[in-house]
Amino acid sequence: MKSFEKEVFDVNRELEKKNSYIAGILDATVNIIILRDRNRKLLYINKQFSKYFPNYKSIDEFDREHDSISELFDTDDDAYIDAKYYHENFDYIASTEIEHKVKITCRDNHTVFFKLTVTRSQLESSKDYYVIILADITKLELERRKNIQQERIFQQQAKMASMGEMIGNIAHQWRQPLNALSSLTVLLGIKHRTKGISDDDILHFKVKSNYIIQNMSKTIDDFKNFFSPNKSKERFMIRDTIDEIKIFIENSYLEYQIELVNRIDKNIEIVGYKNELEQVFLNILNNSKDAFQGLNGKVKDPRVTIDVFEFEDMIRIEILDNAGGVDPKIIDRVFEPYFSTKFESNGTGIGLYMSKMIIEESMCGRLVLENRDRGVVVIIQLPNDISF
Ligand SMILES: Nc1ncnc2c1ncn2[C@@H]1O[C@H](COP(=O)(O)OP(=O)(O)OP(=O)(O)O)[C@@H](O)[C@H]1O
Numbered sequence: 313m314k315s316f317e318k319e320v321f322d323v324n325r326e327l328e329k330k331n332s333y334i335a336g337i338l339d340a341t342v343n344i345i346i347l348r349d350r351n352r353k354l355l356y357i358n359k360q361f362s363k364y365f366p367n368y369k370s371i372d373e374f375d376r377e378h379d380s381i382s383e384l385f386d387t388d389d390d391a392y393i394d395a396k397y398y399h400e401n402f403d404y405i406a407s408t409e410i411e412h413k414v415k416i417t418c419r420d421n422h423t424v425f426f427k428l429t430v431t432r433s434q435l436e437s438s439k440d441y442y443v444i445i446l447a448d449i450t451k452l453e454l455e456r457r458k459n460i461q462q463e464r465i466f467q468q469q470a471k472m473a474s475m476g477e478m479i480g481n482i483a484h485q486w487r488q489p490l491n492a493l494s495s496l497t498v499l500l501g502i503k504h505r506t507k508g509i510s511d512d513d514i515l516h517f518k519v520k521s522n523y524i525i526q527n528m529s530k531t532i533d534d535f536k537n538f539f540s541p542n543k544s545k546e547r548f549m550i551r552d553t554i555d556e557i558k559i560f561i562e563n564s565y566l567e568y569q570i571e572l573v574n575r576i577d578k579n580i581e582i583v584g585y586k587n588e589l590e591q592v593f594l595n596i597l598n599n600s601k602d603a604f605q606g607l608n609g610k611v612k613d614p615r616v617t618i619d620v621f622e623f624e625d626m627i628r629i630e631i632l633d634n635a636g637g638v639d640p641k642i643i644d645r646v647f648e649p650y651f652s653t654k655f656e657s658n659g660t661g662i663g664l665y666m667s668k669m670i671i672e673e674s675m676c677g678r679l680v681l682e683n684r685d686r687g688v689v690v691i692i693q694l695p696n697d698i699s700f
């Protein structure tokens with residue numbers, strides 16, 4: 313039979329062994345593990361702690377300088393919790409599984425990010441203890457922050473690109489009105505030198521130039537609107553859009569004696585973006601004019617015909633010219649941005665690109681260009697109400 317002393321000795325040895333196992337495990341984990349009681353008194357810190365904070369060799373050394381571990385938390389970044397949040401929300405942190413993160417400046421001004429976990433446990437009867445675990449997530453966190461930064465740069469670049477596109481589109485759509493304005497002033501100058509200017513001439517000049525300038529300013533709004541997610545649709549007659557843009561092309565159509573045959577039925581209506589559709593028509597009608605211009609009067613009866621067919625819930629618009637058509641070798645490329653066969657000053661090559669984008673991305677339709685008969689036909693198919 314074992315003596316009582318021997319028994320106590322054995323139990324003690326067994327306990328010490330178990331304790332050393334537990335200490336071994338706690339010290340071998342990569343996380344900082346802290347045990348504290350309800351009154352914030354630290355009871356245990358594992359060895360990892362002194363790896364990050366070599367200034368403190370023991371709990372006593374730490375206790376001498378600090379009341380709580382939270383005093384180590386950095387306060388300069390709202391994405392990470394600080395001492396104030398930690399104490400005010402301690403019960404919440406201990407009861408939730410939501411990830412809480414802290415940022416700490418350790419030795420040598422080295423920044424380390426930790427995931428903070430607090431678990432309540434009852435070691436002795438009815439007494440609450442808290443196990444605080446700080447898991448180093450620096451690598452992950454730096455990667456995540458880098459990705460956010462990257463994402464921001466991408467967004468910024470996308471924004472710049474669409475802004476550049478918008479400015480390009482405005483510049484493109486301003487060319488016709490600028491030409492129209494310049495013709496008006498030249499005309500006024502000629503009249504002044506020859507017949508003299510009447511009150512009527514001035515009035516005519518005023519009304520016309522005002523209209524053009526209003527339209528130029530509208531173009532800016534249209535494109536601002538085009539890039540905004542909550543632009544407004546309206547119900548309008550397709551025929552009206554052609555009537556409204558006539559002023560920008562009538563001079564040049566007159567100059568090249570191009571007949572514009574508008575066969576759109578008055579009653580055909582559509583719900584969509586009127587101004588954008590006008591930009592599209594302007595681009596297409598100008599392309600036909602450019603094509604006739606390039607032929608130097610070789611076509612005897614230059615003509616552009618606009619037809620509209622109505623299906624159940626679709627509208628098909630065909631704009632046909634007889635200006636010779638597009639070389640089949642390049643017809644696949646006409647929608648590429650900056651693809652142009654014209655001299656630099658006459659074409660930037662974004663007219664069709666922009667038109668296709670407006671019809672297909674903004675108005676849920678289709679825009680194609682084909683050679684037909686002795687010219688080009690541009691076919692636009694649109695739902696008669698783009699809201700559906
Ligand atoms: N009606 C047409 N007849 C013949 N060729 C055309 C016609 N419409 C377009 N094209 C061809 O398609 C090309 C691209 O047209 P797009 O409108 O995109 O650019 P652009 O007219 O050259 O320049 P921009 O419109 O930017 O001033 C033109 O350069 C031309 O070669």
Ligand SMILES: [Mg+2]
Nearest residue numbers: 595599663664
């Ligand atoms: Mg063009």
